[in-house]
Amino acid sequence: MGFFQNLFGGRRDRSASVAKQRLMMVLVDDRYKLTPEALEQMKLEMAEVLARYLPAVDAEQIEVTILRGEANDYLKADIPLKRGRSDEG
Amino acid sequence: MARVITITSGKGGVGKTTTTANLGTALAMQGSRVVVIDADIGLRNLDVVMGLENRIVYDLVDVVEGRARLRQALIKDKRLPELCLLPAAQTRDKDAVSREQMIDLTGQLRGEFDFVLIDSPAGIEGGFRNAIAGADEVIIVTTPEVSAVRDADRIVGLVEAAEKGPPSLVVNRIKPRLVNRGEMLSVEDVLELLAITLIGIVPDDEVIVTSTNRGEAAVYDQQSQAGRAFFDVARRLRGEDVPFPLLQEHQGVFERFFGMFGRRRS
Numbered sequence: 001m002g003f004f005q006n007l008f009g010g011r012r013d014r015s016a017s018v019a020k021q022r023l024m025m026v027l028v029d030d031r032y033k034l035t036p037e038a039l040e041q042m043k044l045e046m047a048e049v050l051a052r053y054l055p056a057v058d059a060e061q062i063e064v065t066i067l068r069g070e071a072n073d074y075l076k077a078d079i080p081l082k083r084g085r086s087d088e089g
Numbered sequence: 090m091a092r093v094i095t096i097t098s099g100k101g102g103v104g105k106t107t108t109t110a111n112l113g114t115a116l117a118m119q120g121s122r123v124v125v126i127d128a129d130i131g132l133r134n135l136d137v138v139m140g141l142e143n144r145i146v147y148d149l150v151d152v153v154e155g156r157a158r159l160r161q162a163l164i165k166d167k168r169l170p171e172l173c174l175l176p177a178a179q180t181r182d183k184d185a186v187s188r189e190q191m192i193d194l195t196g197q198l199r200g201e202f203d204f205v206l207i208d209s210p211a212g213i214e215g216g217f218r219n220a221i222a223g224a225d226e227v228i229i230v231t232t233p234e235v236s237a238v239r240d241a242d243r244i245v246g247l248v249e250a251a252e253k254g255p256p257s258l259v260v261n262r263i264k265p266r267l268v269n270r271g272e273m274l275s276v277e278d279v280l281e282l283l284a285i286t287l288i289g290i291v292p293d294d295e296v297i298v299t300s301t302n303r304g305e306a307a308v309y310d311q312q313s314q315a316g317r318a319f320f321d322v323a324r325r326l327r328g329e330d331v332p333f334p335l336l337q338e339h340q341g342v343f344e345r346f347f348g349m350f351g352r353r354r355s
Contacts, residue, residue: 014271019235020278026235027242027282073284 028066031073039064046077056081093195093205094326095128095224097248099240101211103232104261107297107307108319109208110138112228114306115323117172121203124163126194127177128220129210130185136176140167140304150178153190159197173202183215188222195223204326213247221248227256228288233263233274238282245285259289259322289322290333291315 028034034042047059063078096109106129113125127135130150136142144164147157152175159175166172178185198205209220221227227248231241241258248256260276267273276290294315300307307316308323321331 016268016271016274016278019274020282023235023238023274023282026239030239030242031246 024065032066034066046079050079054081056083058082091199091202091205092226092326093199093207093224094226094228095207095209095221096228096230097209097217097220097244098211098230098237099213099244100231100237103230103237104259104291104297105211105230106134106138106208107301108228108230108259108261108291108322109135109206111306111308111316111319112323112326113172113174113204113206114139114166114169115308115320116204116206116326117166117169118308118320119323119327120171121327122171122201123204123206124173124175124198124202125206125208126175128186128191128207128216130177130216131179131182132210133177133179135208136164136174137304138301139174139306141174141176142304145176148176148178149194150181150185153186153194159194183210183219186219188219191219192223213243217244217247218251221251221253224253227253228259229256229283229285230259230261231279231283232261233268233276233279235274238274238279242283245283255285257286257288258283259291260287261289261291262293263290264293287333288325289318291318291322 025036028039029036043062043064044059046064047057047062050057057079061080065076065078067074067076096105096112098105106127109125113123117123125135125139126149127133128149129135133148136145141164147162149162151157152159152162163173163175166174195205195207205223207220207224210216227244229241229244229248231237245256258280260279263276264273268275276287280287292314294307294313296307296310296313296315300310300313300316306319307313308320310316311320321334324331
C-alpha cells in the first residue's frame with residue numbers, strides 16, 4: 001500500500017471492496033453450501049493430492065474461487081508453485 | 090402477442106413497484122400497449138404509485154373468482170390511453186390466487202397488449218412463484234447493498250430453475266459519488282457477482298420521492314436522472330440499443346484528488 005493511500009485513509013479497506021469480498025463468500029455458501037471451513041479443508045486435500053506429483057505445492061498459497069458465468073459457474077484454483085530446485089527438500 | 094415480464098427482487102423495498110410503474114408508463118409513452126399487474130395481493134401499492142387509487146372498482150381476485158370480467162377490472166391510466174392497471178386485492182391474502190390462474194390471466198391479456206408487466210411481491214414464497222408463473226421474462230431489481238444483492242442471487246437461481254430464461258438486472262439507487270469513493274458497490278461489482286445481463290442503471294434521485302408523492306411516474310420528468318434512466322430501460326426492452334451513460338457525477342477537485350489515491354483496485 002502506497003504512501004498516499006496511507007495518508008488519505010487507505011489503511012482500512014474501502015467498504016465497497018469489503019462488501020464485495022463478503023458477498024463472494026456468502027453467495028458461494030448460499031449456492032453450493034460450501035462453508036469457509038469446508039473450502040479450507042478442500043484446499044488442504046487438494047494440496048495433499050497435488051503434492052504427490054508436485055512437491056512444490058504449498059497448501060497455504062492455494063486460492064480457490066467460484067466464478068459466476070453466463071451459463072455455468074466455475075471453480076477456479078490458483079496453485080502457485082514454489083520456485084527452486086526440486087532437490088532442495 | 091405480448092411479452093409477459095415479471096419485475097421481482099427477493100428483498101423488499103428495493104424499488105420493484107417504482108420500477109414497474111415507471112417502465113409501464115415509459116413503454117406506453119413510447120407507443121406500446123401496456124398492462125401492469127399488481128401481484129402483491131394483500132399489500133396493494135402499484136395503484137397509489139401510479140395515482141390510480143381512486144378509480145379501483147374490481148381487482149385481480151375479483152377477476153380470478155369470476156365476480157368481474159377482466160375488461161371491467163382494468164383501470165385506464167389518467168394520461169396514457171394505452172396504459173392499464175390491474176390492481177391487487179387489498180383484503181385477501183396471497184393464497185387467493187393460484188399459479189394456474191395467473192397463467193390463465195396472463196394468457197388472456199397477451200392478445201390485447203404488447204407488454205404485460207407483473208409487479209411481484211417480495212420474498213421467494215408462493216406470491217413470488219405466482220408472479221413468475223405466467224412470465225416469459227424476468228427483470229430483477231436490486232440496490233448496491235449486500236442484503237439486496239444476496240437476495241437477488243437467490244432469485245436468479247429460482248428463475249433459472251423455473252426455466253424462465255436468463256433474467257435481466259436493474260441496479261437501482263446507485264450513488265455515483267459513494268461508488269467513486271469506494272464506499273458503495275459499483276454496477277460492475279454487482280454484475281460480476283450476479284452474472285446476469287444488465288438492462289438498467291438507475292441513480293438514487295429525490296425525484297422518486299416527489300413523483301411518488303404525486304402519483305406520477307418519474308419518467309414524465311425527462312430532466313430527472315432517474316426518470317431518464319427508467320425511460321432508457323423501456324427503450325432497451327423495446328429492442329433499442331441504448332448505451333449506458335457514465336454515471337460520473339460532477340466531482341470537486343478534492344474529491345477527484347482523493348479518488349485518485351484512495352481507490353482500491355482488486
